[in-house]
Amino acid sequence: MTNKIGIVTGGGDCPGLNAVIRAIVKTATLNGWECFGIHGGFDGLLTPVQVMPLATKDMDGLLIRGGTILGTANSGKFSAKTGHGEPRQVDQNILNQAKINFEALGLAALVAIGGDGTLTIAQQMFEMGFAVVGVPKTIDNDLDATQTTFGFDTAVACAVDALDRLHSTAQSHNRVMVLEVMGRYAGWIAAYAGLAGGADVILIPEIKFNHDAIQRKIQAREAEGKHFTIVIMAEGVTLEGQGFVTSNKTGTDREARLGGIGHLVAEEIENRSKKETRCVVLGHLQRGGQPTQWDRQLCTRFGVHAFQLIAREQFGFMVALKENGTMGPVTLKDAINKIRRVDPAGDLVMTARALGISFGD
Structure with missing residues (x-):
């Protein structure tokens, strides 16, 4: 050589x-x-x-x-x-x-x-x-x-920092704050950051979610006198019976570009709960x-x-x-071609559920 x-x-x-x-x-x-x-x-x-x-x-x-x-x-x-x-x-x-x-x-x-x-x-x-x-x-x-x-640990640190900041503004305004993070097929960033950052709802691609479950969590917090809610979600999450939400800017030589699910979920939360809801898409901040x-x-x-x-x-x-x-x-x-995904029955999810965190199911 x-x-x-x-x-x-x-x-x-x-x-x-x-x-x-x-x-x-x-x-x-x-x-x-x-x-x-x-x-x-x-x-x-x-x-x-x-x-x-x-x-x-x-x-x-x-x-x-x-x-x-x-x-x-x-x-x-x-x-x-x-x-x-x-x-x-x-x-x-x-x-x-x-x-x-x-x-x-x-x-x-x-x-x-x-x-x-x-x-x-x-x-x-x-x-x-x-x-x-x-x-x-x-x-x-x-x-x-x-x-x-x-790169994963740095991305989680970025997401946790965002959650820390969103907590104070959500509580000040009695709002629901939705944070969309990266995660096409696996919800590791959302799951780790949600657990470390005190999220109330964590949505990951491995668990199909429905809006009724999110609404129940918000109502339960309201009944406890907690008038704000923090939701973190991976970009690749899907509603029961539906597929990915993608942008229309995808070229033919690359994977489909995901985008928009956070805003859709935030809009639905606001319509159902009548609470002011904001969505923050962390996007490429996680990469830098x-x-x-x-x-x-x-x-x-x-x-x-x-x-x-x-x-x-x-x-x-x-x-x-x-x-x-x-x-x-x-x-x-x-x-290659073997995706490592969050186990819905694993320790990470079970720990979050034990704390009362909803996975939207």
């Missing part, structure tokens, strides 16, 4: 991407390897290639810096997920062009940092002969092959800013172990956090 590593960040941005890059570059450099960043996602491997050298001196300040210095993309010629997560094969000519450029750059391996879509692309590249390893990233925390993905201390150490461990996989020529694998807290490899094939 040559001693050159390529690094690419794909999908949506996420707190901690730079911390992973930093860990890979510092570890690789100490072991005599060179690192190169692929700019703008996988499309950076297409002609004309967009590659930048990454040296240790370039890593200063990256541990706490949000976003990614390499840029990223969740659409384009390398899109491998469309609709609501339907996989598709990246065009063979695109993969061939990328492979030619990959080899021309003299790269020995590629580290793909991303979620299910990015890792699906990585698996297809591995099947094409690329030497690829993966690092799991998604604020949704919905990759089944790892106990935790980086400095990573938490937990995400920083997790990213650092992921980056170091990604290099170790390369050094062992263990390609086609993703670094994962195991149940016992250690790091270990899982195949990319086993890591």
Whole structure:
């Protein structure tokens, strides 16, 4: 092998991407390897290639810096997920062009940092002969092959901070406040933040909700003399008998863009309860800013172990956090298309229910 590593960040941005890059570059450099960043996602491997050298001196300040210095993309010629997560094969000519450029750059391996879509692309590249390893990233925390993905803890911290702020304004005005957070197929952010932030109603994709149940919770609080209610909900929640609420701005080469469910729920709450109701969509605030201390150490461990996989020529694998807290490899094939979801009968939900929190069912 040559001693050159390529690094690419794909999908949506996420707190901690730079911390992973930093860990890979510092570890690789100490072991005599060179690192190169692929700019703008996988499309950076297409002609004309967009590659930048990454040296240790370039890593200063990256541990706490949000976003990614390499840029990223969740659409384009390398899109491998469309609709609501339907996989598709990246065009063979695109993969061939990328492979030619990959080899021309003299790269020995590629580290793909991303979620299910990015890792699906990585698996297809591995099947094409690329030497690829993966690092799991998604604020949704919905990759089944790892106990935790980086970015999730930071997103939860952002949501909890929002709930803390909404509590005071809701109580001051005797309002119902609805907070919509990210979470397409899994409600980890809503569930963790709702529990930590004292929400009264938590709506997650794993549990179909109905408006009658939400109204009963509001009325119960009113009867107790509590004239405000806090609702947190994932963007992917669905009413009983209905599907996702999406915007009309979705392109053909990316997953459907969710949006609007929070405002619909808030409007229905106001109509039924006659209480002033406001909706706040946290949106991309969850993706930005400095990573938490937990995400920083997790990213650092992921980056170091990604290099170790390369050094062992263990390609086609993703670094994962195991149940016992250690790091270990899982195949990319086993890591993709398997969504880790909140267990409706699990400890997290049961704890919330024991506190009287409603899940809208």
